Amino acid sequence: MGSIPRRHFCDTAMVKDAIHLFRRFVGTLRFKLSFYVGLVVFLTVVAFTYHSISIQEEHLVSARVQGALKDSAVIKAAIWNGMMTKDREVIRQIVKAIGEQEGFKEINIYDWRGILHYTNNGSPTAVLGEHLSEQENPLLKNIDTNASVRYQFIDQGMLLNVVNPLVNTKSCSTAGCHAHPESIAVLGALEVKLRLEGLRTQILHTARETYIFAFLLFVLISTIIGLGVIFFVTRPLRRLEARANQMARGEYSPDVPRKGHDSIAALYRAFDEMSRQINERTREVEQSRKMYKELFEKVPCYISVVDKDYCIVRENEAFKLEFGDQVRKHCFEGRKGLDSKCENCQVEKTFADGLSHRSEEVWNPDSSDKEAYVIVHTSPILDEAGQVAEVMEMSLDVTRIVKLQLELAKREQEFQNLIANVPCYLTVVDRSFRIAFYNKIFAKDFGDCWGKSCFEAYKRRDSKCENCPVEKTFADGATHTSEEVWHQNGHEVYIVTYTSPITDESGEIVAVMEMCTNVTELKLLQNELAVLGETIAGMSHSVKNVLSGLEGGVYVVDSGLRSGRDDRVRLGWQMVKKNVEKVSDLVKDILYASKERQPEYQECDPATILQDLYDLYVGKARGKGIELIKNFEPSMGVGLLDPKGVHSAVSNLVSNAIQACNPATGRDCHHVIIGGRLENARLFIQVADDGIGIPENVRQNLFTKFYSTKGSKGTGLGLVVTRKIVEEHGGTIKVESTPGKGTTFFIEVPLRPTERNKALAAV
Amino acid sequence: MAKKILIIDDEPDMVTFLCALLEDHGYVTITAADGEEGMTKIKSEKPDLISLDLLMPNKTGIKMFRELRKDDEIKDIPVVMVTGFGKDDVPSMDFKEWIQKRAIRPPEAYIEKPVNKEVLLAAIKKAIG
Numbered sequence: 074m075g076s077i078p079r080r081h082f083c084d085t086a087m088v089k090d091a092i093h094l095f096r097r098f099v100g101t102l103r104f105k106l107s108f109y110v111g112l113v114v115f116l117t118v119v120a121f122t123y124h125s126i127s128i129q130e131e132h133l134v135s136a137r138v139q140g141a142l143k144d145s146a147v148i149k150a151a152i153w154n155g156m157m158t159k160d161r162e163v164i165r166q167i168v169k170a171i172g173e174q175e176g177f178k179e180i181n182i183y184d185w186r187g188i189l190h191y192t193n194n195g196s197p198t199a200v201l202g203e204h205l206s207e208q209e210n211p212l213l214k215n216i217d218t219n220a221s222v223r224y225q226f227i228d229q230g231m232l233l234n235v236v237n238p239l240v241n242t243k244s245c246s247t248a249g250c251h252a253h254p255e256s257i258a259v260l261g262a263l264e265v266k267l268r269l270e271g272l273r274t275q276i277l278h279t280a281r282e283t284y285i286f287a288f289l290l291f292v293l294i295s296t297i298i299g300l301g302v303i304f305f306v307t308r309p310l311r312r313l314e315a316r317a318n319q320m321a322r323g324e325y326s327p328d329v330p331r332k333g334h335d336s337i338a339a340l341y342r343a344f345d346e347m348s349r350q351i352n353e354r355t356r357e358v359e360q361s362r363k364m365y366k367e368l369f370e371k372v373p374c375y376i377s378v379v380d381k382d383y384c385i386v387r388e389n390e391a392f393k394l395e396f397g398d399q400v401r402k403h404c405f406e407g408r409k410g411l412d413s414k415c416e417n418c419q420v421e422k423t424f425a426d427g428l429s430h431r432s433e434e435v436w437n438p439d440s441s442d443k444e445a446y447v448i449v450h451t452s453p454i455l456d457e458a459g460q461v462a463e464v465m466e467m468s469l470d471v472t473r474i475v476k477l478q479l480e481l482a483k484r485e486q487e488f489q490n491l492i493a494n495v496p497c498y499l500t501v502v503d504r505s506f507r508i509a510f511y512n513k514i515f516a517k518d519f520g521d522c523w524g525k526s527c528f529e530a531y532k533r534r535d536s537k538c539e540n541c542p543v544e545k546t547f548a549d550g551a552t553h554t555s556e557e558v559w560h561q562n563g564h565e566v567y568i569v570t571y572t573s574p575i576t577d578e579s580g581e582i583v584a585v586m587e588m589c590t591n592v593t594e595l596k597l598l599q600n601e602l603a604v605l606g607e608t609i610a611g612m613s614h615s616v617k618n619v620l621s622g623l624e625g626g627v628y629v630v631d632s633g634l635r636s637g638r639d640d641r642v643r644l645g646w647q648m649v650k651k652n653v654e655k656v657s658d659l660v661k662d663i664l665y666a667s668k669e670r671q672p673e674y675q676e677c678d679p680a681t682i683l684q685d686l687y688d689l690y691v692g693k694a695r696g697k698g699i700e701l702i703k704n705f706e707p708s709m710g711v712g713l714l715d716p717k718g719v720h721s722a723v724s725n726l727v728s729n730a731i732q733a734c735n736p737a738t739g740r741d742c743h744h745v746i747i748g749g750r751l752e753n754a755r756l757f758i759q760v761a762d763d764g765i766g767i768p769e770n771v772r773q774n775l776f777t778k779f780y781s782t783k784g785s786k787g788t789g790l791g792l793v794v795t796r797k798i799v800e801e802h803g804g805t806i807k808v809e810s811t812p813g814k815g816t817t818f819f820i821e822v823p824l825r826p827t828e829r830n831k832a833l834a835a836v
Numbered sequence: 837m838a839k840k841i842l843i844i845d846d847e848p849d850m851v852t853f854l855c856a857l858l859e860d861h862g863y864v865t866i867t868a869a870d871g872e873e874g875m876t877k878i879k880s881e882k883p884d885l886i887s888l889d890l891l892m893p894n895k896t897g898i899k900m901f902r903e904l905r906k907d908d909e910i911k912d913i914p915v916v917m918v919t920g921f922g923k924d925d926v927p928s929m930d931f932k933e934w935i936q937k938r939a940i941r942p943p944e945a946y947i948e949k950p951v952n953k954e955v956l957l958a959a960i961k962k963a964i965g
Contacts, residue, residue, distance in 0.1 A: 621950030625853030628953070632856040641856055648849045 103302035111295030118287035126280050133272050134233070137176075138224055141235040144171065145265050148180060149237060152191075152263070161191075168193045178232060179266035182239070185257055226269070233267040309337045313344055320348050323355065374469040378454065379404045379420050386463060404466065409436050410443075419451040423464045427453050446475035498589040501575060502527045502543055509584060518561075527587060532559065546572040546585045556592075567596035611790075615659055622652035662790040665721075665797065672715030672801050676827045679756050680709040682719050683749050690727050694745060699734045701727075704748035704759070712756065712824035715802070719758075719822075722798040723747070725791035726760040726818050733764025733816060751824065756804075758820040766812035775808060839964050840864045842883035844874035844900070845918070846891075854887060854918075854951075861957055871900040878910055884964050888943075890919040905940045914963040915943040918951065 098104055148171055155164035164182075172180045172193025182191040224235040239261040319325035327345035332338065369376055375392040377385045377399070385399045392399070396408045404420065405411040414421065419430040429452040437443035448469045456462040492499055493513045501510035506526040515522070522530040528537050537544065542553035552573045559566045569592050575584040629645030632638075683705050694701040727747060734743030748759035767775065776796040799806045804822030841863045843854045848869075855865045866881050868874035878886065886904070890897035897917065905911050945959035 617950060622849050624950055625849055629852055629856045632860050636860070641852075644852045645856070648852060651849070 101307075103299045103307060106302050107295035107297075107299035110298050111291040114294050115287050115291035118290055119284060122280060122283035122287065126276055126283070129279075130272075130276050133276070134269070137233055137267060137269065137272065138235065141224070141233060141265055141267050142237070144174075144177075145235055145237045145263050147171070148265065149239065149263055152182060152239070164191055176268050176271075177265065178268045179264070181264040181266075182261060183264065184261040185259055190261070227266075231268070231270050231273060233269050235265045235267065237263040237265075239263060305337065309341070313340070316344065316348070320351065326352060374467055375408070376465060376467050377404060378463050378465050380463050381424060383414055383418075383420065408468075419449050420464045420466055423451040423453050424461050427455075427461050429453070444472070445470055446472045495588075497591070498531075498587075500527060500530075500587045500589075501584050502587055503584050504547060506537055506543065531589070542570055542572040543585045543587055546574050547582055550574045550576075550582055565593070566591060567593045612659070612663070616656075619652045619655045619659070622648055622655070626650075626652060659790070662794055666790050666793045670801070672718050672798070674713040674825060675716055676711050677714055677716045678708055678711055679714065679719065679749055679751065679758070680705055680707055682714075682716055683723065683747055683758070685720065686723055686727055687747055689724070690731060690745075694731050697731065697734070697743075698741070699731055699743040699745055701731075702744055702746045704746050705750065709749060709751045709756075711827055712751065712754070713827055714756070714822070714824070715798070718798040718801065722795040722820070723758060723760065725795045726820075729791060730760050730762035730764065730816070733762050733766070735765065754824045754826065756820075756822045756824050758822075759817055761815065761817040763815040766814055767808065767810040767816055768812050772808060772810060776806065838862055838864045839884040840866065840881065841885045841887060841960070842866050842868060842874065842877055842881060843887045844868045844871070844877075844897075845887070845889040846870055847889070850889070850918075850949075857953055857956070858960075863960070871896065874900060875903065878904070878913070882910075883913065885914045885916065885960060887916050887918055890917060901943065902940065911941075916945045916947055916956070916959055916963070917943045918947045918949065918956075 148167065151167040151171075152164055155161065155167065168180050168182070168191045171177060177193070180191075180193045181189055183189050224233060226232065227234050238259045241255065241258050241260045316325050325348055327348055370390045372389065373391060375395060376389040377392055378387040380386050383403050383405065384401055385404055388396075388399055399407045403414075405414050409415065415434070417432060419432050422428075422430045429450065431448070431450045434447050434449055436445040436447055448471055450467045450469075452465050452467075453461040454463040454465055495512060496514065498515040498518070499510075499512040500508050500515055500522075503509055506528065508522050508525055508527055508530055511519075511522060519530050526537075527543065528534040528541075532538065538557075540555060542555045545551075545553045552571060554572075555570045557568045557570060559568050569590050571588045571590075572585050573588075574582040575586055577583045626645045626648030629648060630642050631645075633641030633643075633645055683703070684707070687701060687703055691701045727745065730745040734745065744763050746759070746761045748757075748761070750757050776792050796806050799820050799822060802822045804820060806821075807819045808816060809819070810816035841858055843851055843858075843865055844867075845851050845854070846869055851867050851869075855867065858865050866877055866883065868877045874886075874888070877883070888897050888901060897919075901915060901917070904913070904915065944963045947956050947959060
């Protein structure tokens with residue numbers, strides 16, 4: 074039962090296989106080429122043969138027709154002779170004889186009525202007298218005297234029917250036997266039927282042979298072409314195919330260049346060239362692939378390739394080294410320690426828009442040792458369809474740089490604070506002396522000075538200062554210092570300016586930092602210290618003199634006591650006493666100079682004080698050849714003064730004046746003038762001399778310095794005390810002096826009104 | 837015979853002291869209060885040694901010292917300069933240095949005030965025995 078369908082199936086499969094094989098065969102190039110070329114040749118030969126046979130047939134038929142015409146002319150001539158002799162039998166014999174010639178089928182002679190008179194085919198009697206109407210005999214239809222041939226093929230072309238008219242001639246119409254009326258032009262027709270079978274057969278035979286030849290040619294050509302294709306095309310193509318396959322596997326390298334000039338050789342050469350180029354390209358691609366691979370692995374930043382599920386697909390060495398193998402893990406897990414993807418995920422963005430993205434991230438911000446500042450860059454990896462298949466994420470750890478930056482920023486802030494709050498004026502000026510920076514303290518004291526020049530801002534000058542330290546620093550790149558005195562709010566301010574260069578990367582000086590420190594307090598303290606130093610030196614000198622005197626006195630007393638000389642004891646004791654007094658005076662002066670005290674105001678007339686002084690010194694002065702001159706009224710008016718103080722103050726001046734008039738001036742006589750007047754409740758006192766004068770350097774600290782020209786006789790504190798007394802009275806003291814010509818002291822004291830003056834003023 | 841010493845000083849206390857000191861040590865003293873008187877006494881008394889104060893009225897000690905050294909008659913008399921100013925007191929008044937620069941024979945000794953008795957006596961002893 075089951076065997077039948079299987080067999081059927083087998084048959085079907087075999088048929089199918091056969092059809093498949095046939096199709097494959099039909100589809101091959103060699104079949105197509107050989108078949109169609111053969112077919113074309115075949116058809117060409119057939120067409121040519123057909124054409125040639127047709128022409129040949131035409132020629133042959135035409136020759137037969139011409140032959141038939143000639144024969145019919147001969148027959149006509151024979152008939153005519155028969156007619157002329159009236160020997161019908163001769164005519165029949167001729168017809169019979171000719172009709173027995175090869176190729177003649179029938180020879181018939183009809184009269185003008187269509188009656189057959191002579192034939193070689195059977196008995197003419199059978200047809201003799203048989204009347205055929207003109208209409209019935211097609212041979213006679215439309216026949217005329219023209220001897221031209223009428224012929225037609227009948228019996229399927231196997232017979233050639235030639236019809237010749239029998240024309241009425243004079244001989245005929247005048248013949249004695251039976252005359253044919255002259256009016257009848259055509260007396261009858263000769264019909265010759267020629268056999269064409271032989272000719273046709275020959276032609277058909279020739280045609281058959283030609284067709285067989287054409288078919289054989291078709292087979293031969295097809296075979297040759299097929300073989301040619303197999304040998305010259307298919308095989309080389311197979312070999313090329315094999316090479317192409319080799320090449321596809323990357324195993325092919327072109328060997329020796331193929332010689333020859335045919336197309337296949339050219340094709341081979343082209344193929345080899347192509348494979349060489351492909352090999353070259355492949356090597357280049359391989360090289361760059363290796364390079365990129367190397368780059369991917371060795372580049373000193375973390376590279377990972379992430380798929381759409383945020384899983385790491387590939388990672389480079391640096392990544393693996395730092396975070397361990399993270400392939401097939403989520404990108405946010407291992408290195409960032411997160412449970413879900415980051416908020417601002419660059420990978421997600423790149424997947425969304427197919428563009429590269431960049432961000433700066435902080436990883437593990439809660440862990441001090443794992444915290445990392447990272448620059449993340451993502452770029453898409455596209456598949457064949459141009460869709461983002463994966464994203465490459467590159468992370469560069471910039472923790473150290475960021476920490477340095479933060480540190481730097483902190484330091485910068487510290488420096489800025491330092492500069493802003495440094496307790497001096499700090500400015501930065503450019504080469505044209507324009508201020509490019511200033512600190513807080515500067516702004517507080519000088520206001521907004523952006524773009525102003527330093528000399529304008531600091532000193533309200535129109536041009537740069539002489540001896541400008543900024544200029545010097547620009548010139549030599551060194552630090553310079555200058556000490557200057559500025560006038561601020563009517564006070565003298567001592568400033569020390571330091572300048573130092575600010576250089577750019579190439580070491581060129583682009584600006585100068587100017588730091589001005591107010592050292593007024595320091596300067597005053599320095600001056601005071603200097604004065605104090607000199608005061609102490611002067612004081613020590615005085616004390617030394619006193620001690621020297623005391624020591625001498627003590628020795629003299631001792632000596633007197635040892636030798637029992639009373640006079641020496643007395644002298645010595647006086648020395649001791651005198652020096653004790655000196656110490657006493659010195660101490661009093663020091664106390665007076667250093668202690669804050671209020672003048673003991675009393676109502677008095679300044680003239681009285683001046684007169685007392687005159688009286689005191691006039692004798693002493695005269696003893697030294699000095700004339701003491703009064704230049705005040707005996708009574709100047711009453712005011713409130715400390716008479717003792719004023720007395721001491723002026724006494725020091727007069728004493729100094731007398732001292733100044735020493736013989737060194739070379740003059741014989743000197744003058745000291747004591748002057749005084751009361752004016753607008755102010756007391757003016759002058760003490761002038763024409764002595765040696767006071768040199769400039771001494772004059773500077775005249776009222777502050779411990780200074781004496783009197784050797785062991787003065788304490789050196791006289792003028793200090795004088796100034797103090799005058800200032801305690803609210804007055805001033807000035808000095809004018811020309812060395813070698815003399816000195817004048819001016820005292821000006823405001824006079825307090827007495828109670829009585831007040832009362833008088835009230836009235 | 838006791839050596840004679842002329843004390844020239846404008847300060848009476850100093851004169852008294854020096855007289856007492858030198859007499860106690862066996863010298864004879866004569867005194868002068870200023871340069872002019874000093875020159876007169878040098879010439880009339882012919883002292884063996886002169887104690888000269890630098891700062892004095894009527895011819896300062898320096899002026900007098902120069903004259904003294906130029907005078908052939910008296911130029912060999914030893915001189916002890918007694919001065920109230922050391923260079924520590926007034927640097928510009930360093931007489932010792934000033935005199936040494938001059939082409940004259942310097943004084944035999946400098947004694948600064950306050951006078952150290954032993955130093956003075958040693959200097960005198962060295963000069964005149």
